Amino acid sequence: MHPARFTFSTRLTFLKGTDLAETKDHQAVFAPWEDPNEAPLIRFRGVTKKFGTFTAIHDVSLDIYRKEFFALLGPSGCGKTTLMRLLAGFETPTEGQIELDGHDIAPVPPNQRAVNMMFQSYALFPHLSVWENIAFGLKREGMAKDKIGDRVTEMLRLTRLEQFGRRKPHQISGGQRQRVALARSLAKAPKLLLLDEPLGALDKKLREETQFELMDIQEKTGTTFVIVTHDQEEAMTVASRVAVMDAGVLKQVATPSQIYENPNSVYVAGFIGDVTILQGRARKDGERYLVDWAEGQPPLVTHSGVEIGPGETCHYAIRPEKVEIHKDRPDDDNVLHGKVIDIGYLGNISTYHVELANGQIIRAQSFNTERSTRQAFTWEDEVWVNWTDRCGILLAG
Amino acid sequence: MRKSLVYLIPFLWLLALFFVPFLIVFKISLSDIALARPPYMPQLDLSEGLAGIRAFLSELDFENFVFLTTDSLYWKAYLSSLRIALIATFLTLLVGYPIAYGMARAPHHWRPTLLMLVILPFWTSFLIRVYAWMGILGQEGYLNQVLLWTGLISEPLSILNTNTAVYIGVVYTYLPFMILPIYAALERLDISLIEAAEDLGCSRTSAFWLVTFPLSRPGVTAGCFLVFIPTIGEFVIPSLLGGSKTLMIGKVLWEEFFSNRDWPVASAVAVVLLLILIVPIIFFQKNQQRQAEADA
Numbered sequence: 001m002h003p004a005r006f007t008f009s010t011r012l013t014f015l016k017g018t019d020l021a022e023t024k025d026h027q028a029v030f031a032p033w034e035d036p037n038e039a040p041l042i043r044f045r046g047v048t049k050k051f052g053t054f055t056a057i058h059d060v061s062l063d064i065y066r067k068e069f070f071a072l073l074g075p076s077g078c079g080k081t082t083l084m085r086l087l088a089g090f091e092t093p094t095e096g097q098i099e100l101d102g103h104d105i106a107p108v109p110p111n112q113r114a115v116n117m118m119f120q121s122y123a124l125f126p127h128l129s130v131w132e133n134i135a136f137g138l139k140r141e142g143m144a145k146d147k148i149g150d151r152v153t154e155m156l157r158l159t160r161l162e163q164f165g166r167r168k169p170h171q172i173s174g175g176q177r178q179r180v181a182l183a184r185s186l187a188k189a190p191k192l193l194l195l196d197e198p199l200g201a202l203d204k205k206l207r208e209e210t211q212f213e214l215m216d217i218q219e220k221t222g223t224t225f226v227i228v229t230h231d232q233e234e235a236m237t238v239a240s241r242v243a244v245m246d247a248g249v250l251k252q253v254a255t256p257s258q259i260y261e262n263p264n265s266v267y268v269a270g271f272i273g274d275v276t277i278l279q280g281r282a283r284k285d286g287e288r289y290l291v292d293w294a295e296g297q298p299p300l301v302t303h304s305g306v307e308i309g310p311g312e313t314c315h316y317a318i319r320p321e322k323v324e325i326h327k328d329r330p331d332d333d334n335v336l337h338g339k340v341i342d343i344g345y346l347g348n349i350s351t352y353h354v355e356l357a358n359g360q361i362i363r364a365q366s367f368n369t370e371r372s373t374r375q376a377f378t379w380e381d382e383v384w385v386n387w388t389d390r391c392g393i394l395l396a397g
Numbered sequence: 398m399r400k401s402l403v404y405l406i407p408f409l410w411l412l413a414l415f416f417v418p419f420l421i422v423f424k425i426s427l428s429d430i431a432l433a434r435p436p437y438m439p440q441l442d443l444s445e446g447l448a449g450i451r452a453f454l455s456e457l458d459f460e461n462f463v464f465l466t467t468d469s470l471y472w473k474a475y476l477s478s479l480r481i482a483l484i485a486t487f488l489t490l491l492v493g494y495p496i497a498y499g500m501a502r503a504p505h506h507w508r509p510t511l512l513m514l515v516i517l518p519f520w521t522s523f524l525i526r527v528y529a530w531m532g533i534l535g536q537e538g539y540l541n542q543v544l545l546w547t548g549l550i551s552e553p554l555s556i557l558n559t560n561t562a563v564y565i566g567v568v569y570t571y572l573p574f575m576i577l578p579i580y581a582a583l584e585r586l587d588i589s590l591i592e593a594a595e596d597l598g599c600s601r602t603s604a605f606w607l608v609t610f611p612l613s614r615p616g617v618t619a620g621c622f623l624v625f626i627p628t629i630g631e632f633v634i635p636s637l638l639g640g641s642k643t644l645m646i647g648k649v650l651w652e653e654f655f656s657n658r659d660w661p662v663a664s665a666v667a668v669v670l671l672l673i674l675i676v677p678i679i680f681f682q683k684n685q686q687r688q689a690e691a692d693a
């Protein structure tokens with residue numbers, strides 16, 4: 001029940017329409033990482049990569065499953081490209097091994113791996129036309145001429161480049177070039193497609209459109225995608241699972257919503273989305289934890305998935321969209337009093353920076369559901385902020 | 398206004414140092430040999446006014462060019478020069494390309510040094526370096542001494558005064574002109590293109606022939622022209638290293654001027670040589686222009 005072509009706008013209506021439930025179902029069903037019988041397509045076993053004395057990848061163990069859209073997310077220089085190059089065969093692990101389909105790929109040179117890479121720079125051959133670029137890998141396979149023609153035409157249609165086959169890469173736009181790179185890497189129908197910051201060079205609008213296009217292509221071709229990005233929104237949008245990296249280490253591997261709602265460390269919480277992080281000591285209070293975090297402020301209360309010993313220091317993270325802002329004191333958990341010192345107006349939402357008596361700033365977001373030029377709150381307003389006992393995230397350490 | 402003056406400079410340069418001398422040479426090529434000083438006539442006598450100019454012009458003719466076609470020596474010399482230049486250019490490419498490739502793949506911090514080493518021979522006089530090759534290639538030269546000593550040969554090789562020596566001399570002399578443009582093309586080449594080729598199933602060798610070489614072609618073309626064009630008219634190398642059988646137009650030209658003192662015929666030879674060179678020069682210009690457009 002997929003529309004033949006799935007542009008940004010059709011996708012949106014699709015999501016808004018009655019198919020929403022089906023999409024959700026589909027996502028809930030696709031979770032091979034939870035199935036102990038499912039064999040991963042890629043398995044990193046304790047992979048370390050050193051350049052001289054510098055460790056670019058440190059002891060990474062990771063399973064990626066068939067048909068996944070797997071995102072590697074992390075700041076510049078954290079080793080994302082290196083991880084991809086290990087998969088493509090341009091680098092060899094210093095320690096550990098990588099298996100593709102159960103076989104160690106160390107002895108397989110890049111030109112014989114069932115893996116294709118879409119390069120960060122696209123790496124289109126400037127002396128070849130769009131058509132020849134896409135046919136390049138097929139010709140190397142020794143595919144029959146007419147079959148090559150069919151396959152290239154199919155790829156051109158898939159990436160909506162039918163009219164540009166004869167152009168040279170320098171005669172088309174950045175967005176088209178990116179699609180040529182994608183078509184070229186997909187043409188050989190690899191088991192695994194590696195995309196290194198594929199959308200980095202595009203402007204925001206084109207990038208969002210292309211993200212949905214990528215998801216659509218991934219769904220249609222059933223290829224396993226590993227995408228590198230430093231844009232967290234992009235990772236959240238496209239990925240079935242996200243791996244958050246920092247300085248060569250995998251910090252957390254989970255679905256986008258798990259990463260967002262249940263980060264396992266201060267680093268991950270801070271890297272994904274907007275968050276206020278407080279430091280304090282936790283103590284158990286029945287089912288819930290109480291966190292004493294500042295003199296003169298009431299303890300914060302929360303449910304927690306992680307166990308924290310009594311009196312241990314911990315961090316307490318709260319996302320601004322979970323924080324409500326009120327004129328009068330609400331009768332609820334986690335109520336704090338402060339003063340509005342800054343307002344960020346984004347059109348659809350406003351972010352209020354509320355300064356508490358002890359100087360701590362809590363950010364609260366509210367949707368501007370009513371069309372009005374007057375804001376509900378303004379600078380210097382005395383306000384109350386609060387959130388429920390399920391909204392805070394307790395983080396050890 | 399200022400700007401257009403700046404543009405004028407290269408044109409004035411060309412006018413003074415190319416066009417005017419060419420006109421003089423062309424004029425001499427239309428004159429007749431004479432036992433005089435300068436050794437040709439007619440001479441322009443402006444004191445007689447318009448009539449003098451008319452008399453002067455009426456005595457100019459294309460006799461010398463016709464003469465060039467009657468003696469097979471000339472066209473043979475032109476053909477032989479072309480052949481030697483073509484072969485020498487190809488040999489220079491064979492030697493220069495791997496060097497340029499090696500330089501472009503060398504670690505970044507080495508490259509300035511390597512470039513320096515390529516240009517270094519220009520610091521000594523060209524003539525001295527060609528003389529040095531006479532010492533190396535001669536019957537009792539260093540090369541023969543080493544080869545005899547190692548026992549690779551039992552009789553000394555005669556290389557000096559053959560075309561082989563000319564090729565060695567040309568390759569050696571013009572190598573930097575081949576290396577530099579190829580190096581410039583290869584150095585710009587994005588290494589990820591090679592990786593992309595390998596990723597798509599190329600071996601190292603096929604990645605070279607399908608990606609690296611085609612993308613270095615502008616450099617190869619520029620290098621070949623920079624070697625080919627001066628080699629056609631080359632005089633010093635064939636006369637010092639070549640033998641009596643080495644026929645090159647530069648040598649013929651020299652002999653006409655200095656041995657026969659036939660300036661008009663020598664000038665005609667030079668004019669024809671220039672006409673021959675114009676063809677590759679135009680191609681070279683086209684290549685450079687295309688390159689500039691591709692870069693823009």
Ligand SMILES: Nc1ncnc2c1ncn2[C@@H]1O[C@H](COP(=O)(O)OP(=O)(O)O)[C@@H](O)[C@H]1O
Nearest residue numbers: 051054056074075076077078079080081082083
């Ligand atoms: N060939 C190499 N030699 C030395 N250091 C390298 C090499 N490749 C990458 N690095 C280093 O490894 C780290 C990770 O690089 P990379 O994987 O490209 O990061 P990312 O793609 O996440 O921005 C960087 O600090 C980089 O300088």
Ligand SMILES: [Mg+2]
Nearest residue numbers: 080081120196
């Ligand atoms: Mg990178």
